[in-house]
Amino acid sequence: PGHVQLLPPQNVTLLSKDFAMILTWAPGEGSPPDVTYTVRYESQDRLDKWMKVPHCRNIPRSFCNLTCALSNLYVKVRARVKAVWGRSQSPWVKSQFKDYYSDVELAPPVLTLDVRDNSIHVSASFPLPTCVENLTWKYDLNLWEAGSEDKVILCFVSQQKKYEGYFRKDTVTINTTALRGNYCFSARALYESISLKHSEFSQPVCVLLNHKG
Numbered sequence: 001p002g003h004v005q006l007l008p009p010q011n012v013t014l015l016s017k018d019f020a021m022i023l024t025w026a027p028g029e030g031s032p033p034d035v036t037y038t039v040r041y042e043s044q045d046r047l048d049k050w051m052k053v054p055h056c057r058n059i060p061r062s063f064c065n066l067t068c069a070l071s072n073l074y075v076k077v078r079a080r081v082k083a084v085w086g087r088s089q090s091p092w093v094k095s096q097f098k099d100y101y102s103d104v105e106l107a108p109p110v111l112t113l114d115v116r117d118n119s120i121h122v123s124a125s126f127p128l129p130t131c132v133e134n135l136t137w138k139y140d141l142n143l144w145e146a147g148s149e150d151k152v153i154l155c156f157v158s159q160q161k162k163y164e165g166y167f168r169k170d171t172v173t174i175n176t177t178a179l180r181g182n183y184c185f186s187a188r189a190l191y192e193s194i195s196l197k198h199s200e201f202s203q204p205v206c207v208l209l210n211h212k213g
Contacts (some may be wrong), residue, residue: 006090009037009062009081014095018107019128021070021100023056023079024063025093032085039064041079043072044097050080058084068131073100100132106189106199109139113185115207118177124187138190140198143174146182146206180210 007028014023023039039056042049051071056064070077076099083090109124124139176183184206189199 006035006083006085006088007031008090008093009083010093012079012081012093012095014066014077014079014098016098016100016103016105019104019126019132020065020067021077021098021104022063022065022067023081023095025081026062028083028090031083034060035083035085036060037062037064037081037083039066039079039081040092041066041069041077043070044076045072053079067100067129070100070131073132073135075099102193104191104193104197106137106191106197108199108202109187109189111185111187111202111205113205113207115176115209118175119173120176120207120209122172122174122185126189135191138192140188140190140201141172142184142186142201144184145179146184176209182206182208 007030009025009028012023012025014021016022023041025037027035036058037056037060038058039053040050041053042051051069053064053066053069055069056066064079064081066077066079076097078095078097080092080094082092107126109126112123112125114121114123122141124141128137184204186201186204188201191197
């Protein structure tokens with residue numbers, strides 16, 4: 001294709017979802033089906049210095065995960081995107097400013113349960129981008145008897161194995177000697193930045209404890 005008037009991408013938005021900072025957009029009106037896009041970003045501490053994002057150069061999709069491309073998760077950034085088709089290029093379109101630290105939106109953790117004779121081992125995990133694994137996330141773990149409204153809330157933070165202490169990928173052991181019947185577990189992730197943020201609770205996982213017969 002030669003030089004064609006290529007309209008810029010629309011609805012360019014920098015959003016935070018499930019621990020990731022993602023730039024999204026829609027194709028410009030009348031865009032050819034094989035149009036591609038290139039993304040760059042700038043941070044508030046280095047304005048007018050637009051950084052390349054190697055994995056988002058001439059891509060066919062209409063989103064770009066910027067999380068691990070960002071040089072500083074504590075500084076506001078914005079991104080821009082342009083459409084490319086042959087030798088034609090659209091103007092750049094910029095997003096609003098956001099910063100990962102205060103704008104991050106959390107995903108609920110995934111719970112795994114291992115029932116033993118007088119205990120249950122609960123582990124919680126979620127797919128964190130590798131570049132943010134050193135940040136400290138907390139968990140609320142709910143445990144309740146199915147059909148009741150009485151929920152016992154247990155609090156966890158990351159990095160240690162102790163009960164009511166820090167943990168991320170480690171297993172937490174709960175004594176189930178006094179529990180008899182169908183019990184459910186659900187958890188949410190918490191993160192304290194400028195204010196306390198939390199995810200939705202995970203889907204309940206229910207198990208039968210100390211069932212005789």
